[in-house]
Amino acid sequence: MLTPFDISCPYCGESIEILVDASAGDQQYIEDCQVCCRPITLSIRLDADGDAQVSATAENDA
Template structure:
């Protein structure tokens, strides 16, 4: 199992800060998780920086990537 890293994101719909756990094994993957506040679907993209840190970007379901 990969390492879990706690990070804070901001919902692209309601703007609320949400703490999520990111799995290091999910690098390069995209998945959907509902906002804990407004319940709308947030698309997560997980990547790894040059220094080995996990990076998370989020967007709305209908936002073009």
């Protein structure tokens, strides 16, 4: 099941919607911003209840 999440692009600041598949467990992948087309590193972590927590950072941020 895909769950929509709103994130802010770390480059242009625009709010964009991404779809997260929480059934895949913890994940990290790169998706391009739908507005400025720059690569965003998305980190998806599941908490103890199985709810997804999403963070978005610029590609080269630590």
